[in-house]
Amino acid sequence: MSEVQQQEGSDRGGKHKKVRAKKSSTHVDMTPMVDLAFLLLTFFIMTTTFSKPKTMDITMPVKDNVEDKDRTKVPASQTMSVILTADNKVIWYFGQEDPAQPPVTSMATFSQTGENSIHKIILEKNALVNNQVKAVEDSVKRGLIEDKEDVIKAHKSAVKNAEKKGLIVLIKPDETSKYNNLVDILDEMFVCNVARYAIVDLSESEKELVKNTK
Amino acid sequence: MTPMVDLAFLLVTFFMLTTKFRPDEPVIVDQPSSVSQIPLPDKGVLMLTIDANGRVFFNVEGQQIRKDILARLGSHFNMTFDEKETKRFAVLSSIGMPMNKLKEYLNAGDEERKIMNLATKGIPIDSTNNELAIWVNSARKAAPRFSLAIKGDREADIPTIKRVISILQDNKANRFALITNLEGAPEAAK
Structure with missing residues (x-):
């Protein structure tokens, strides 16, 4: 030019x-x-993609030959078992599983709303912890909590105490469930402030239970 | 003007400098989404990819570490890799080959490699031929500080996932990350 x-x-x-x-x-x-x-x-x-993949940290128990009597005992009244099965369906029940006396089970789905939403069920069952966490969050927002070490400590221990009495969830992914279900339910643990949860294998009687529920 | x-x-300069070109991934994985906000670290991740068919692929960044891993794998399986193969291994991305096919894979051309990636069954994880355990073990020795991440497809089946987690536990790796998309993010963004 x-x-x-x-x-x-x-x-x-x-x-x-x-x-x-x-x-x-x-x-x-x-x-x-x-x-x-x-x-x-x-x-x-x-x-360019700016969104980086996110991660979800999980910690599994150390795999040692732990004897049955040394295992952590969980109080049955606080324990909720969540069995993940095929077609994104969830079977849950409260208390201990006992081959002689099958527990009363209910079905749920992964949706966030609706009657059978597992999200709602867990939120409801874990109300004790949720209310505590909400109360603390609320007072933080309104600036009611002083920035003093002992004050913060007291609030933290209040939440910890609630968590001790709160829900314990045993996640039991069935062989037919998908990885997506596992991530979803782990997600639910974060959202619903469930402090204690574990990924556990299904027992024989539970496998039967899944078969019968279908 | x-x-x-x-x-x-x-x-233009900004985007050119910040863009990182992704190496060709042999598997496409549609990650599940979660509300978790923790970003994946840029460096220092041993990544196990599990695709929808339950095939396991292994990936780690850093050429030196990859060379080290290959040397350890070689000594375990009594195989020797020449310089060319080692270099090729260092620059590739995820690997999902059983050991008896690894040499062939490293010597193949780009096109052949694509075909092999489609046909492969991934790194064997069954208890009779548990090669993944040796991969993880070698990687842990080559890069002890690296964190572990599992990138699973949403359709991956639970028995495979459980098996992989159990292999990690056997290697004394009890803390690891599951890679997810941010909830609500478009599904197609991989």
């Missing part, structure tokens, strides 16, 4: 040589370069 |  302009200048230069020689345009046509710049800009904007 | 062009070039 610049050459063309130069030539134009020199063409006309023939007539008014002195004047034109000084005025000859020094502008370079930038349009193609700008086009290219925007093309590259669009390309990089389109291809 | 000059200020606009200046800005355009500034942005």
